[in-house]
Amino acid sequence: MSDFNKKRIYNTRNYIETHYNQIISVDSLETISCYSYRNLQRIFYSLFNETIGAYQTRLKVENGYKKLLYSNKQISDIALEIGFADVQSFSKTFKKHFNCSPSLARNQKELLLNEGHPIQTITCVLKPEIIFIPEKAVYYSSCKTSYINPEIEILWDAILKNDFPDSNTEYYGVVADDIVITEKSKCTYDACIATSSLIKNLPTKSIFGGNYARFFHQGSYETLEETYQQIYGGWFLDNDFECSHSPVIEHYLKNEANCDNEADYLTAIFIPLL
CATH class of the missing domain: 3.20.80.10 (Regulatory factor, effector binding domain)
Structure with a gap:
């Protein structure tokens, strides 16, 4: 793939990243990429090993997970912010991806962060x-x-x-x-x-x-x-x-x-x- 064509695909992925919580039309993706949607799907999958739909859904639930861990927002508010119609649809998709409910993920925040970033190596107090x-x-x-x-x-x-x-x-x-x-x-x-x-x-x-x-x-x-x-x-x-x-x-x-x-x-x- 030429640098010019690769730039168009990267621009398309960047558009999805910045609009992941919105309805993204086929027309907008075709305009940005200058490919038909069918060809765009094929090229996108070959480069990133994900379909466009799967990528957008993953961005939704993973950004939702970050909000659960790193903010104190209500789960219902998080669901709407990341593009789900209601908390039920968010919970269903979240559980499919992570095998636990959003509420359980939040309750296990300290355990998860200590497991991923163990504190036993801390030697000083950081002051940003x-x-x-x-x-x-x-x-x-x-x-x-x-x-x-x-x-x-x-x-x-x-x-x-x-x-x-x-x-x-x-x-x-x-x-x-x-x-x-x-x-x-x-x-x-x-x-x-x-x-x-x-x-x-x-x-x-x-x-x-x-x-x-x-x-x-x-x-x-x-x-x-x-x-x-x-x-x-x-x-x-x-x-x-x-x-x-x-x-x-x-x-x-x-x-x-x-x-x-x-x-x-x-x-x-x-x-x-x-």
Whole structure:
């Protein structure tokens, strides 16, 4: 598939991601992708191993799960926010995906977060800065990954083959899925570039746009998970903040492009807040 055609498919997927809780018409998908719906379904499945309908439904229930874990909203309100007609239809679909009811999932929040982000490794108390960040346009490329470094490194190696003459180029990673909710085989990571340079072979989208708790991780990416353990297994459970279902974003402030020693790498981690 050419870069141009791949960009159209990525634009279509991004449209579904940002409108997952709405009725998405066939006409709108055909307009964005410039494919007939039948061909779009075939290409979409070949790239992402999911039909469009299954992908939208998964986004609904997984974003609903995030809202159950990270906010205090009523389950009936969550059902409507993520695009279900009522709480009964949400509960039925949720139970089909996760083998438990939404109320049970919420009641097991602390157990689930401690299991996914065990607190026994916590060695310090994190104190984030709460800031508002406006939307930022980026070029991006995606990969399926369980958030292990080799797959992400391969993605960055490919995207960095582009020329970025802009000295103010910024590098971000969008952690689209939550490993305690999404199957590892379906987790997505976006390598994002914010630059004034024109990159013809990559699609674009917007990231950020809201309030975030900003944490800092110093050192190798190999130890990033330890910081996430401190955030979710410690800071979140010990505070009254409600988190959004939006993706977590990493900003690579000091990286291999501007720093020779991995121990000096600096990564800002942005946790989206309500």
